[in-house]
Amino acid sequence: MIKKFEALLKRKEVQQFINYYIFTILSALIGFYSIPYLTSHISPEDYGMIGIFLGIVFFMPPLLSFSATNLQAISIVDLSQEEYKKFRNDYISFIISLFAIVLVLALLSPFIMPRYSFIIIAAVIYGFLQLLSTVHSTELIQHGKPTMFGILNFLSIFLAFIITVLFISGFNQGWHSRIISLILTEALLVIVRFLFLSKIGKEFKFSVSKVEFRALARFGWPLMISVVAGWIINQSDRFILLHFYSLKEVGIYAAAYGISSIIVTFNQTMLKVVAPLVYRKLNKRIGRNFVIKLNLLYALVIFSIAALASVTIHYCWHLLLGTRYEASLPVIYILCFAQAFFGVYMTLGIVVDYFKYNKLKTIVIWICAIVSLTTSFLLIPTLKIYAPAVGTLFAFFTLSVITYFNGRKILNVNNVM
Structure with a gap:
């Protein structure tokens, strides 16, 4: 038994998994602490503005890449090194072109929605920087460099928190400073990633390739439609609350979403660990049993984590949130399990x-978006601010179930052994 355990620890995939999760835990601790820091220094109304900002940011990277981020990972596996470099240049040029268009539109927001203009412009810039970071992160993940990926991910959270504390506690700045801190941190790390940690910046030449741009658009347009549905499931809840209530309720909900995002962190790390391995297996048309077992095993793990997180928060909430945010507790419990269902979906979503x-994925996500919206609006009269969280739970449950059956069907159709 001991020898088997030692052999397991020596496997590359297990070592990568451990590396990813060490940094995931460190990052989660900093991210986790940043929420009680913010809730103790700003009002729910101000936190509501940050929640609206994050709701817009969610949509920015898919919009600015036309949802072609997965194509980069697939291209690393399928293309030669030289072919991939050309693809990367065209891909970054595509992102810059879309960013320029969207930024011009965002700069018109002061004339249309002056109260939210700062949030809109900042969200576009921050989403653009996040997307550039993702280009480098995807290469680190696909090339099996979990330590560097973990360090950079940790630094992005740590530096943003330090700068936030400096602005708020040191210079008595308000909620705006949290957003500025995020942008400054991401901008600094993009420079480090592109110029010092990789050759992306040195090898980049802006080019407008009509052929490649069309290919990116063809790949992404069905996913763009699904991104709208994904936004409805993940982010429309705070806008629904803003419609029926006020920024105070949005702030309470956003704080709860931030706490429950610890489950999101585990999901994202799991995907980064297993996606390259699954891609390589699927490329050889093998790995059917591996994917199915992964789905079951991760379901057991992530639901256990969600349960443990909910119990811990139930008894320690006063250490994490101020009394002004006590109403967020039921939302936290519901969203923890909702994100657990999303994690189960992700294991077979790799196959899709x-x-x-892409068209199948779009249809499924839209079905779930309709479930989310319908549930939220029907339950608001009785469950009030908790209704959108229940809608998200139902949507992710539906998503995981439908994807399970479709994922197995896709493995059969493509003769994956």
Whole structure:
């Protein structure tokens, strides 16, 4: 038994998994602490503005890349080194072109929605910087460099928190400073990533390739439609609350979402660990049993984590949130399990992404978006601010179930052994 355990620890995939999760835990601790820091220094109304900002940011990277981020990972696996470099240059040029268009539109927001103009412009800039970071992160993940990926991910959270504390506690700045801190941190790390940690910056030449731009657009347009549905499921809840209530309720909900995002962190780390391995197996048309077992095993793990997180928060909430945010507790519990269902979906979603069943993915996500919206609006009269969280839970449950059956079907159709 001991020898088997030692052999397991020596496997590259296990070592990568451990590396990813060490940094995930460190990052989660900093991210986790930043929420009680913010809730103790700013009002729910101000936190509501940050929540609106994050709701817009969610949509920015898919919009500015036309949802072609998965194509980069697939291209690393399928293309030669020189072919990939050309693809990367065209891909970054595509992102810059879309950013320029969207930024011009955002600069018109002071004339249309002056109260939210700062949030809109900042969200576009921050989403653009996040997307550039993702280009480098995807290469680190696909090339099996979890330590560097973990360090950079940790630094992005740590530096943003330090700058936030400096602005708020040192210079008595308000909620705006949290957003500025995020932008400054991401801008600094993009420079480090592109110029010092990789050759992306040195090898980049802006080019407008009509052929490649069309290919990116063809790949992404079905996913863009699904991104709208994904935004409805993940982010429309705070806008629904803003419609029926006020920024105070949005702030309470956003704080709860931030706490429950610890489950999101585990999901994202799991995907980064297993996606490259699954892609390589699917490329050889093997790995059917591996994917199915992964789905079951991760379900057991992530639901256990969600349960443990909910119990811990139930008894320690006063250490994490001020009394002004006590109403967020039920939302935290519901969203923890909602994100657990999303994690289960992601394990078979890898299969859907690799074989490019984008239209199927779009249909499924829209079904779940309709479930989310319908549930939220029907339950608001009785559950009030908790209704959108229940809607998200139902949507992610539906998503995981439908994807489970479709994922297995796709493995059969493509003769994956």
